[in-house]
Amino acid sequence: MYNYKKAYGMVPRSFGGILEDMNKFFYDDNWSNTTAPVNIKETDNAYEVHVVAPGLSKEDFKINLDDNVLKISFEQKEETKTEDGKWLRNEYRFRSFKRSFTLNDTINTEAINAKYNDGILAITLPKKETTEKASKEITIA
Known part of the structure; x- marks a missing residue:
């Protein structure tokens, strides 16, 4: 499994969430x-x-x-609910x-x-x- 926490130090802070999401996408059993x-x-x-x-x-x-x-x-x-605002994370x-x-x-x-x-x-x-x-x-x- 890719150690995305180690990678946090090598990329700008704004990319940290993307690395975590990609790691979960490829390695978690979401399917x-x-x-x-x-x-x-x-x-x-x-x-x-x-x-x-x-x-x-x-x-x-x-x-x-x-x-x-x-x-x-x-x-x-x-469920597909529409509410005011924008989802920042939806798990x-x-x-x-x-x-x-x-x-x-x-x-x-x-x-x-x-x-x-x-x-x-x-x-x-x-x-x-x-x-x-x-x-x-x-x-x-």
């Missing part, structure tokens, strides 16, 4: 979708999937269950993410629920109630 960080916790009764996604609303998310694959997605459209980017998780047959798919609070999307995947089958003695004829 790909982001992957939202996920934590998964198991309790006695459920699995909990926590997706870190601050600054959104619950209506922004799409959660689907298709053939035992839980799909979580969000797509943010780039808002188009961002989206998609995550998929294959569920096993221990999940009660009819009882899955989700909440979005304080930037965390929490999806609860309740486990099916397991009943121990009674042992049956087989008599030998």
